Amino acid sequence: MAKNKNKGKPRNYALESGVYRFGKSATYHKKAIYKFTKKKVAKKAVAKKTVFVEKKIGGAKNGGTRMVRVQKLANDVPTKDAAAPGTSVNFFSKHKRTVRASLSAGTVAIVLAGVHKGKRVVVLKQLETGLLLVTGPFKLNGTPLRRVNQRFLLATSTKVDVSGVSVPESINDKYFARIKAEKSAKKDGEIFDAKKEGYKPSEQRKKDQAAIDTQVLAAIKKHSEGQVLRQYLKAPFALSKGQFPHTMSF
Amino acid sequence: MPFKKFVEIGRVAYIADGPCQGKIAAIVNVIDQNKVLIDGPTSGVSRQAYPLKQMHLTNLSVKFPFNASTKVVRKELEANKVDEKWADSAWCQRIKAKAVRKSMTDFDRFKLRKAKSQRNRIVTIALNGKKKALRKAGKI
Numbered sequence: 001m002a003k004n005k006n007k008g009k010p011r012n013y014a015l016e017s018g019v020y021r022f023g024k025s026a027t028y029h030k031k032a033i034y035k036f037t038k039k040k041v042a043k044k045a046v047a048k049k050t051v052f053v054e055k056k057i058g059g060a061k062n063g064g065t066r067m068v069r070v071q072k073l074a075n076d077v078p079t080k081d082a083a084a085p086g087t088s089v090n091f092f093s094k095h096k097r098t099v100r101a102s103l104s105a106g107t108v109a110i111v112l113a114g115v116h117k118g119k120r121v122v123v124l125k126q127l128e129t130g131l132l133l134v135t136g137p138f139k140l141n142g143t144p145l146r147r148v149n150q151r152f153l154l155a156t157s158t159k160v161d162v163s164g165v166s167v168p169e170s171i172n173d174k175y176f177a178r179i180k181a182e183k184s185a186k187k188d189g190e191i192f193d194a195k196k197e198g199y200k201p202s203e204q205r206k207k208d209q210a211a212i213d214t215q216v217l218a219a220i221k222k223h224s225e226g227q228v229l230r231q232y233l234k235a236p237f238a239l240s241k242g243q244f245p246h247t248m249s250f
Numbered sequence: 251m252p253f254k255k256f257v258e259i260g261r262v263a264y265i266a267d268g269p270c271q272g273k274i275a276a277i278v279n280v281i282d283q284n285k286v287l288i289d290g291p292t293s294g295v296s297r298q299a300y301p302l303k304q305m306h307l308t309n310l311s312v313k314f315p316f317n318a319s320t321k322v323v324r325k326e327l328e329a330n331k332v333d334e335k336w337a338d339s340a341w342c343q344r345i346k347a348k349a350v351r352k353s354m355t356d357f358d359r360f361k362l363r364k365a366k367s368q369r370n371r372i373v374t375i376a377l378n379g380k381k382k383a384l385r386k387a388g389k390i
Contacts, residue, residue: 158357250356
């Protein structure tokens with residue numbers, strides 16, 4: 001071998017700019033690294049990763065099982081964003097219930113939508129879900145004890161003193177919840193649902209209605225213009241020609 | 251059609267717009283084409299410049315020299331009973347009636363409707379009675 005003139009001196013050195021004189025490939029050959037890389041490592045036995053897994057699926061005509069990838073492909077992006085998980089902070093039951101100041105207990109309000117639209121009703125109280133409990137009274141205009149959203153009520157400035165009217169605790173949102181009809185097993189050949197029966201008020205409802213209405217009617221009688229007020233509640237509200245709600249005061 | 255109401259010293263005007271809306275005041279001096287100096291000591295209007303566009307002239311007027319002091323204006327307005335004449339005028343009554351009509355609640359409107367129909371019923375019955383009598387007498 002030729003005498004090594006560079007013995008003791010480094011084979012690679014930094015230039016003034018900080019960059020080294022010889023790059024990776026040049027130093028590999030200069031240092032003859034090929035002479036020192038003969039280590040052979042035993043090949044580790046790699047545990048075979050399952051790519052597909054068999055999963056059970058429902059449906060009679062769907063084959064029973066399907067092969068599903070363990071790891072989704074990188075280009076497997078859903079076309080729709082998944083819904084955010086529900087917040088566990090402000091459930092509906094915890095919402096703050098507000099009511100318009102003009103719709104206090106005893107106010108006469110005009111129902112603006114629904115079966116009873118145009119009727120003048122007496123507001124009794126606000127229930128836990130925020131809906132207002134109103135009554136016709138039933139004898140005067142056929143409006144029963146009913147829940148109405150305050151958005152569908154037009155408050156008038158006429159008030160009846162209902163401080164003496166006691167609404168029992170049993171009359172709450174649960175009392176008014178719709179009763180789901182039991183689904184009877186469909187007979188073969190009957191495609192359409194059985195006839196729905198019309199609404200019939202229960203005896204409990206009739207009793208409660210009568211109890212509260214007698215109190216409300218007594219309160220109306222005590223009012224300074226009680227007789228006219230009765231006629232007022234009986235008559236439905238309507239707009240006539242030239243009347244515009246935004247120019248009228250109620 | 252000649253003009254009957256003029257912008258002159260002493261003309262009483264009804265203020266239709268602006269901060270003094272609804273009150274009457276007398277014109278004390280003319281500032282320029284659009285503004286006048288008004289004063290209404292008996293009706294709660296302080297002496298101030300006011301745009302003519304926001305005033306409606308009434309048919310009432312009093313006599314005092316231009317730039318008369320508030321004391322003099324007050325004396326003349328009281329001597330001529332301007333406030334009473336204004337309150338008795340049909341114009342003022344109409345304004346008051348409009349305000350009442352606008353402030354009617356739904357209950358008031360209902361009572362008015364019932365009262366009107368009751369009154370009309372009385373009138374119709376009386377009228378029909380008279381018509382019947384005249385027809386019977388062969389007069390119509």
